[in-house]
Amino acid sequence: MAVVGSLLEAGQILMSWPTPLWVVVGLLLGMIAGALPGIGSSLGMAIVLPLTLPLGPINALCLLVSMYSGAMYGGSIAAILVNVPGTGAAAATTFDGYPMSKQGRAVEALAISATSSTVGGVLTILTLIAVSPILIEVVLLFGTPEYFLMAVLGLSMIGVVASGSVVKAIVAGAFGMLLTTIGIAPNSPELRYTFGNLSLYNGIDFIAALIGMFAIAEMIKISAQKGGIAKEGVDLSGNLLDGVRTAIRHPVTILKSSFIGMFIGAIPGSGATVSNFISYGEAMRSSDDPDKFGDGEPKGVIASESSNNGTIGGSLIPTISFGIPGSGSTAVLLGGLLMHGLRPGPQLFDAELATTYTFMLALLVGNVVIFCIGIFLVTRLGFLTQVDTNYIVPIIVVLSMIGGYTLRTNWIDVVTVVGLGLLGYLMVKYNYSVIAFVLGVVLGPIAEENLLRSLELSNGTYSIFVTKPLSLILVVCILIILFGPFVKPRLERVLS
């Protein structure tokens, strides 16, 4: 009964003026921050954080979580329209969202993104409200060996998501991993390929790599194209209701991706970037027609967008339970909790339960607002795909450079944006998988760090990866993904 009472109290607080205003303001600010490459939710939230002091704890936290949620969705807008993933969480959205734009289906893609984000966000927040005390126990089952195996699971998706030559995909993925070895080694102060340059100590920033690979490479490609991004002659009047219907017609993909997002979001250090790749890979793996992915398949957008909004619910679990932020955004959110006198821990589920439920409900309501803004306002941006490339290309190139520099105020990131932009262009031209490369860049450091730490924990014994039931399940999943395509037809032949 205490839970129901707290929920009702939270509902009343949320609906009392001016809290709804701060939710909407947070969402709009988040969408803008998310749509701009290099800004993202964590920097946007950090800038706003000190300004929330006069607002009081409830309004401040509603503003911050709404920014977080808005940025997750906002990242998809630029990803779909101009192939620029505003945040790492929207990287997989470019794979099919941008091809849809080129086909004149930007409005549909934006509607799919808004619907999937909303449904994914609502589902996972409802789950969080219902079973948060149990979820924390699940999160604690994940230790260093399981983090490593999750990263390997993601890397094994290279074989699934890469079209064309598998050997070229593995080469691209391995090269991505190799680039991440630049900088201070993850488990020791050993310097690798830094040449005494402090700017290289922290290696290549993966967001800069994503901006280069997607935005710059695409701008090079379309710079010679006449007209806009959408092919000439295509009809842009796509019905946005089609997008909503398309998303709703794939409930399994939405459900699966949302909960993959929530699950991975709860693991510190992984977050939305990893989850949207794994969800995309899983949607492709389980599809009857995986060849359509990468050419404007709506299920690709659905998988990526429902999973990245799903991560928000997951990432709140360790943050509010133990004060352990799993990402930059949750670190700022934690700063907001502390700044307003709320201590993470059991009291947030006891004496402060109404406050906790208020910002969870704010996320819930925020997702509905995202749907409305997404459908009725953002879809109107579809015209951007018709703007002449003579205007679009310089704007995106400048925004990408500024975004690269803003990440860490490090010129190495600008060099990364340009260098990997050129590389990305060549990779596409010669059919090397960009997705495989990105998976290597994103998951390589997670795999390396957790492999070495696992071996430290086990004194060098590899059996640490199969001793716990959870790690064993993950090993089996990896084997199925790697060898399933070879074994399945043979098994079917034998059985028939």
Next chain:
Amino acid sequence: MTSEDKCHRIGRRSFLKYSSAMSALAITGLAGCTGDSGSGEYPSGDLEYIVPFSEGGGTDTYARQVIPEMGNELDTNIEIRNVPGAASLRGTGELHHSEPDGSTFGGFNPPSTPVSAMVNPPDYDMQELVGVGAYARTPFVIVANSSYGVENMADLVSRYQSGDLTTFSGKSKGGVDHVLALTMQGNSDYDLAWENYVGYDGSGPAVQAVISDETPACISTDTAAEGAVSDGRVDAVTCLSSEGTSVFPDLQPVTEEDFPNIDYLGQLRRCMFVPPETENNVVQTLTGALESALQTDAIQDWSEETGNVIEYGEPQAAEDAVASAFEQVPENVDLDQVREASN
């Protein structure tokens, strides 16, 4: 002269005209950026504060509270710029290489940043930085999984000596936690006989590893351990600062159990610095602003509400904190061993 040539000439003239105007604007803008108009008044323009860590961390959180108040005191705008990377050596290096005109100042936390510099020496001398003052103190604590029922530091030491416990953890190898762990292992008065140090990417992940019993005990900042301790899944064992911790007021400092004082490593002293050779009047102005800012109602209320301790220290305290780390760490820890143990 063809009409095309004429167009080109006009174009060049226009270009020269506009570029001159732009140059004048740029020079004016740059003059504003230097913060020194030459009139002798300080500050005469906007200032910049370098945080050598990412947004959302402890240093950034403090900066976003204290710096605007300092701006109010100085009646100027202070931009906060995060320059993370290289275990805070990059941002600190940028501060060191900045013009010593007071337009740029920054903050870092001895002994953490000096330890990073001792393990991987950068191309500048951190001890040349001029102290503005200290504004806070963050003690380190040791926490253990509550299933072990560790009572205090002496109990923890005996568990490691008996072999009941073997693995100890904290932040990444080569950092201040690792150096602390090695100090307590190598110092015969502590004799914390751990066999295996496992490094994590921050105090938060280290505490989570202790909660899930991946490792039995770890070093953490007091604030990072607070949630887990109040949840009851981990126990606070000891405070490594002799001055104790306001987060766990009942927790016994390690010195009260008759272990030697290791304050040069056992607490982060949050300090502000300006580049070498900065004039004394600039330092005094910033110090005055810092001291006044820390006394404002806004900062005092924030400190009270959040438990983020505010403690003003003279400029000398900031410089001493750096100097003491550079003196005492090599005396007590074999830095080659730190590097070797890390590889």
